[in-house]
Amino acid sequence: MEYEIELKLLTNEKAGEVIEKKLLSQLNASVTQETQRLTNHYFDTPDRTLRQHDIGLRIRGNNQKFEQTLKTAGKSMGGLHQRPEYNVQLDGSKKQNVDVPTLRLFPLSAWPNTIDVDDLQAKIETLFTTHFERRIYLLTFSDGNIVELVWDLGEVTSGNKSVPICEIELELKKGSTAALFNIAKRIVCLLPITIGNDSKAALGYNLCDGSPVKKFEQYQQILPKNMQIEAEEFVRLLTFLLQDFQMFSAEIRRHHSLKLAANIKQILNALVDNFEGFSHHFPCSSLKLIHMKLKTLVDDWFLVTQQNDKNAIHDVLVRAQTTQLQLDIVQCLVERPWSSNI
Missing domain, CATH: 2.40.320.10 (Hypothetical Protein Pfu-838710-001)
Structure with a gap:
């Protein structure tokens, strides 16, 4: 094997x-x-x-x-x-x-x-x-x-x-x-x-x-800051959120809709909030940097969806910064740099 x-x-x-x-x-x-x-x-x-x-x-x-x-x-x-x-x-x-x-x-x-x-x-x-x-x-x-x-x-x-x-x-x-x-x-x-x-x-x-129908899963999307939470809980939730973002990003590039754009906005906001919570519980420069990049992506997403510009929405999703950010998130969750600070 x-x-x-x-x-x-x-x-x-x-x-x-x-x-x-x-x-x-x-x-x-x-x-x-x-x-x-x-x-x-x-x-x-x-x-x-x-x-x-x-x-x-x-x-x-x-x-x-x-x-x-x-x-x-x-x-x-x-x-x-x-x-x-x-x-x-x-x-x-x-x-x-x-x-x-x-x-x-x-x-x-x-x-x-x-x-x-x-x-x-x-x-x-x-x-x-x-x-x-x-x-x-x-x-x-x-x-x-x-x-x-x-x-x-x-x-x-x-x-x-x-x-x-x-x-x-x-x-x-x-x-x-x-x-x-x-x-x-x-x-x-x-x-x-x-x-x-x-x-x-x-x-x-x-x-x-036929492609399976992509459904927006409802689950607890934000972990609270005011209680002790294991790192694995953040990793699990952030993995789900990232995969949802990638799934709906691919779907909206094929079939544009306001509902999909709203789903992506909700997922991005949840990623921002959870990376902020993660870095609060487990201080780490990598987590803080990803949090800052995610906030920029959320601001850009708000602008292009307000304009309802299909081409601009597509460009935000496929631009180098967005792909780099996803790679940063995966690398962070795999390599676990916060562990050295525990």
Whole structure:
């Protein structure tokens, strides 16, 4: 089993050129480069057993070499994904099936107790495919950090429907997550970037079954300042709020509405209030700086929504400062700088 730690960034078709002509020269890293043309078939049952368990199952083909992969439920925090991954190389010459995954090749411990593997085997079918060119840059830094930067360009297809793939993935191979965020913040300075929360499998399911309806969840959005609160409670709530902000930001870019704008305003105000409370209970310069940047974003959001200018609203959400701020929040919640002051 591998345990991948990955940051996904959505961008445009110019990313490949910018990476090679501008980014790599800034990183001061040893670079090993490879290009692959990948085809992936994703599988599930008609009643979506795997999706209900947040499991991804695929067979990947690359130059007549095949690999079946199982990704099980993990953790996601504002675009940083951590998931267990099981990979099995397939050999067609040994009469291994390269068209449908053989589930018994994965360790039994990989499966939830609620899944009958043999029953699942009999029901799985191909739902959708992805086809894309992948440029891989393995970055080795003098401090020992190793990061794989991947640029994918292609599409997800299901029947006669398709959606584009245009994304950068940063995967930590060795070292500190700070290396991921440092590279991501450099990329944001060079390209239009938004944070990617949906995997390629999620894009495929949305293509097959339709995008799930985004609902504004009602929960306690502000923790009180006048009582002792554990840091984990702030981390949990801020993670929810950030993911809600990213979800509704993506939704309003697709379908503008005053209701979505109001939801985003409420979420931003809750982020401001909770970062203020967090820094009150756990004094830390990183928390205070994020709080100040959030207040600026709230002021800007108020102005563009008062004008009801769709283009201005879009620009605020995709501008570099907004993406940088989201990366700052995720990095802060992952690295926990307040812990050194406790």
